[in-house]
Amino acid sequence: MEPSAKGSVVMGVVASLRSAKKNGRVSEEQLAARLSSAAFALYERKIEIGLWYPMAAFGELVEFEWQLAGKDPDYARRSGVQSADRMFDAGIYQQLDYAQRTDKAQTREALLRQSKLITTVTGTLYSYLQTSVRFTPDGSQLEIVYANAELFSEPLRLSTEGFMNRVNERQGSSRRWTSERTKPGEIVFRMKVPTRIGRSAAPEPADSRAR
Secondary structure: OOOEEEHHHHHHHHHHHHHHHHOOOOOHHHHHHHOOHHHHHHHHOOOOOOOEEEHHHHHHHHHHHHHHOOOOHHHHHHHHHHHHHHHHHHOOOHHHHHHHHOOOOOOHHHHHHHHHHHHHHHHHHEOOOEEEEEEOOOOOEEEEEEEOOOOOOHHHHHHHHHHHHHHHHHOOOOOOOEEEEEEOOEEEEEEEOOHHHOOOOOOOOEEEEOO
16 A cells, blocks of 8 residues: 555645635645646545545645645644544544543553554554654653654644644643654654653553554
8 A cells, every 4th residue: 555644634634725725825727736636636536534545645735735824833733733623523533532531641651551542543544654652761751753754744743743732632731742853754752741650660662553
């Protein structure tokens, strides 16, 4: 299977670009000129939330939308918040429903378990990413690592921050994720470990391969 994105994330950018066209921010001619034939065809398609769509074409749409927004990092983060809300409200991902119903983690093991659960959503949205969850050696931060992430663009990195922070908010947590691209194919998301959890010995990294 070629690297692909699930319709539940593709739908958001397609709807945004159609809204931009309707509001006069971009024309049909500009879209056709700036996008490849595959990306333009994806823009014109009816998107089904449960189907897979080519990552390359989806990535083009994401980049074009970000350019229309002036490459504003906060715009990308807000799109991630909106994506999380759509998925919570649709109730199609049991992991998100469980996360919303679960109390704040009180132990390192519970925090690790909850974070691993959320990374399984990544595997349902992107066919090619490899994820792992770990604590930093000093135990002060939790890290989620996206490997094989060459196709995961900067606006997607930022929107994922917004997505993950919205999940925290839905759990009643004020903790915030930050991220950086540490290698061309690696992105690391970090969150400070709450002081109530302490600094016990860090568990071994837990890997999850997207399917």
